[in-house]
Amino acid sequence: MTTRDRLTIRLTVNGEAHTVEISSNLMLVDLVRERLNLQGTRVACDQGACGACTVLVDGRPITACLSFAFTADGAAVLTIEGVAGSDNTLDTVQLAFHDSGVPQCGFCTPGMVLLAKAYYMQQPMPEGADVERWLDANICRCSGYQVFRRALHSTPPREDAP
């Protein structure tokens, strides 16, 4: 690989600043899983169809399996490891998922948590129909999706909503 193919990017991941030298064809999911050792982000379909690899880049949900790592240069990335509080207290979405019994095999769960979290970050006054349109992006093969409906209809809007 020529030097042109390597570059240095700076980004924050779960609030922590990183400077990493990467190859230009490194995918964001591999940066997160293999270089930063944050294995909670899952690789499932690897084609952007299922959303198990969803992470938030500057608050926007993206499929990390289809995103080049360099596109996150200068961005703030949130992975599943950064969602719970520092003492491992579950955040609002995680708690709602926990109480409703969402995880089955659990492989889609981190992506679903982040997708729902992004929605609540962007929609101060959430509505059921809207959140379902969001969740349509990701696939869960174990559940009948009803658990997500039950969980999200029990989730209050985020505390700082106007």
Next chain:
Amino acid sequence: MNIRTNTLTQVGQSIPDVDSRAKLTGSARYTSDIVIDEMLHAKVLRSPHPHALIRSVDVSRALAMPGVAAVVTGDDLTALDFTYGMFIRDQPVLAKDKVRYVGEPIAAVAASTEELAWRALAEIRVDYDVLAPVSSIAAALDERAPMLFGDELHASALPPPPPNSTWTQEPSPNILFDFNHGFGDVDGWFQRCHHVFEDRFTIGRQSHCALEPHVSLARFVADHAVEVWSNNQDPFLLRQDIARIFRLKLDDVRFHAGLVGGGFGSKSYCKIEPIAVLLARKARRAIRLALTMSESMMTVCDHGAEIWLRSGVSASGETLVREAVVNLDGGAYADASPSVAMRIGTRFNGPYRWRAVRSRVRVVRTTTIPAGSFRGFGAGHVTWACESQMDMIARRLGRDPYAIRADNFVRLGTAGAPGESVLDSDLMEGLQTVGERVGYKSKERVPKRGIGFAVAVKGGGGSHRADARVRVWASGAVSLAAGVTEIGQSTRTVLTQIAAEVLNIDPDRVAVEDIDTDTTPFDSGTHASNGATVAGLAVREAAEKARVRILEFAGGILQCTSAELDFCNFQVRRGENRYLLADLVAQRGPGVDTMFAGEASVQTGSGSFFWMPVWTAVEVEVDAETGAFKILRLINATDAGRAINPQRCVSQIEGAAVQGLGQALFENLAYCEAQPLNATPLKYRLPRISDVPHQFETIILEQGHGPGAYGVKGLGESGNLTIPAAIANAIADAVGARVTDLPITPDRVLKALGVASKPNTNVTRTVEAN
């Protein structure tokens, strides 16, 4: 009748899954997360041809690449017992001399990175002699078709035929298995019955699409001893496979299994594990072989099938006699097909009483993806045909499809067929439950709207052995070990609740050990919805033995009989007195074991250990101009016997229902000519949240007749079986169109509307009110 007693504290509680927090915070670890120091990454070269002779494989350019450590091909199999297959061993670890489907593994590369392994695959040169494909059931049955195999029979390990059955292994090279089953005077009853109906049904291939693709890691710890991690639900069976294939001692093969990211049948029996072991042996390094989801989809799928049913009923619609002929598309290799064929062949009586039944199930070989286990193990195929036809018969006779079912149900406590175990559910209660919930009798008829029912019973838990060990430490911890794989069905949670119930402790105190075949008690595999029921019995007995040991120990110290004592929250109780177990142990001073263990083993007989019923009611609205239809309401009920954890039961049944919904509406792994059309997640349509009707209810009955601990019985395979037939029946109820091919696409509805003779509304709904 729902049986409930108030003395249970843990059983019946909907506690969250014991791994819920780990799964929600990303700390849960799956096999795909395992990293072994210095491991190499493997990739598999796959056949682009459906059928071809391999003239030569040249790996020299790949091997010469820096970073490539080893390449294996069919030539590396020579000294091995190199074919596998749970029942008929016809599948080579890597193609040797011949490929039989697009996607078949030909060679595998181990390199320092996954990317390098991919690149090395492109450097392997394979010279093929392309042969004509055998792409369909019809092609396989054509005597002029090219043969996939020679005339010799493969080594096999087939179980004895079920009662009233015979089978023939590989009667011809393109027919893997021919299964015949029957009871009663079939020909006599056909002459005596009033009506005979003959119908044909087809069913497409469903792909499992578990979100965690197949992954295996292997390393040799000595020349003769190997350690394997695989996200497979049969670690103990795999240990035998690997020992046999590589001519190792069973004790020198060690399998690990942790959390599995979904399976639905795709992770049963041997899959990619031998390739990882073969590479580890050749490279003398640890190997990680992780498939993509596309590769997983090319590893195994469900069976496509065509089913003819000829059924004879009395003038009033009493079910009398049935004959079924089934052709299953087994794909290129046997996998679980012989066992699926046996399950299908013995289930054509369904939930009804018949005087005589005869079936013939043939598994044909085609140059397509090998078909194997899929949730329900063929019960979905049977139910699609039988429950569609039950409705068709009712409508042809002008009878109410609900009432004709009720009239013919097998009764609780009786056997549905000679030699079968007795039914342990009240089928009428379930039908009434979904009938009332959907408002079948009370609702006004609305044009273009219809209600359909379907009912099924599937056997579960038979021929299974589950061992368990429960260890109680005086310090207040409990360790539970059982060989059931956690694949998303919450087995670890349910077994925890059973142990906590027996030991009178908080479930938080129980830790479930990951599976390690060197230390975990034996289990013959996570199959047939057996976990909660069979392993549950073993866990209850093991926990009970540990409890008895604690009380006997405490009796020795307190100088009383153990009958005077009770154990609760790690305290021994005698009347009003409480003694911390840790204090009693300390009283004995050093040299006393602080751990109390119980072990147990449960073996079930060869028939069904329990029966999983499912009752479904669906309401649809059909657009008669386009054939499009909308599911307005889906109500699914099952019988848990006793729900150890009702919420986890609901999750299982909801998930199964939506898998059935996908199969009903659009899931179909299709071939165009001889090439797979959509064996990749971007093209294979899976259900999403917007596909799921909002009026979607799941009802868990607890009829109390299960043979497991506290009356539990398995249910994980029930919820999907009836969905396609219930939808087809609802469409027929709405507009008179009968679709007999899966999936039920709008164009099929439209085509059926063209031939629909008259609307259905001549059928009166005659539900008896009770």
